[in-house]
Amino acid sequence: MNTMELHEAMKARRSIRKFKKDPVPDTSIRELIEAARLAPSGSNLQPTRFVIIKSEAARAQLTEACPLPFVSQAPVVIACCVDMDSFGGMGTRAQELKEAGAFADTPLDKMDPDAYAKRKPMDPAVAEGYLRLNAAIAVDHLTLRAVDLGLGTCWIMMFDQEKVKNILGLSENYRVVALIPVGYPDQNPKPRPRIDLSQIVLKEV
Ligand SMILES: Cc1cc2nc3c(=O)[nH]c(=O)nc-3n(C[C@H](O)[C@H](O)[C@H](O)COP(=O)(O)O)c2cc1C
Numbered sequence: 741m742n743t744m745e746l747h748e749a750m751k752a753r754r755s756i757r758k759f760k761k762d763p764v765p766d767t768s769i770r771e772l773i774e775a776a777r778l779a780p781s782g783s784n785l786q787p788t789r790f791v792i793i794k795s796e797a798a799r800a801q802l803t804e805a806c807p808l809p810f811v812s813q814a815p816v817v818i819a820c821c822v823d824m825d826s827f828g829g830m831g832t833r834a835q836e837l838k839e840a841g842a843f844a845d846t847p848l849d850k851m852d853p854d855a856y857a858k859r860k861p862m863d864p865a866v867a868e869g870y871l872r873l874n875a876a877i878a879v880d881h882l883t884l885r886a887v888d889l890g891l892g893t894c895w896i897m898m899f900d901q902e903k904v905k906n907i908l909g910l911s912e913n914y915r916v917v918a919l920i921p922v923g924y925p926d927q928n929p930k931p932r933p934r935i936d937l938s939q940i941v942l943k944e945v
Pocket residue numbers: 753754755756808894895896897898932
């Protein structure tokens with residue numbers, strides 16, 4: 741792998757808020773979801789799910805749930821969700837990891853996956869935060885892959901959770917983490933400001 745390509749994508753990515761009307765090929769959408777699928781997750785829980793919103797009707801409905809017109813104007817909107825029931829699969833996921841040798845030569849190899857999964861459940865708010873963290877990594881993979889494919893994206897958290905869930909017909913166990921409009925950029929923004937490296941490294945000890 742050429743690491744410079746990844747670095748170039750990181751440098752080139754922008755939040756895009758104006759899209760061309762050109763349709764996005766289904767193969768590209770698949771590539772985006774594939775990038776998200778490769779993302780790491782805690783205990784390999786893989787709690788992130790996506791809804792692909794392409795129809796005019798569904799995108800028009802989104803205008804009632806999100807105050808930003810450019811979102812529904814994009815040819816595709818991907819809703820990134822987490823499944824709060826994912827924790828039920830914890831034992832299976834941990835067992836798979838163990839069998840794949842991920843824990844070899846570490847204290848984790850002595851762990852009983854079932855006992856691990858049956859530990860005291862997390863407080864619901866902590867659990868949701870944990871799942872959202874996993875979703876964020878998947879979204880970052882997706883948005884960087886989009887750069888590779890010449891596509892623009894934007895993380896959107898400004899939306900009404902219940903309205904979006906209703907529009908998409910999602911059951912109670914899902915939380916919508918982000919809406920991601922996807923399309924060919926119709927703008928070429930300069931890099932957005934970032935604080936200095938010296939401000940983000942607290943100390944070296
Ligand atoms: C967690 C998160 C939530 C965001 N929510 C919104 C949003 O609701 N609306 C919006 O226009 N941009 C949103 N953004 C985009 C940010 O404004 C943007 O990433 C930031 O200003 C830096 O610009 P850049 O992405 O072009 O580098 C969000 C970004 C992140 C990571």
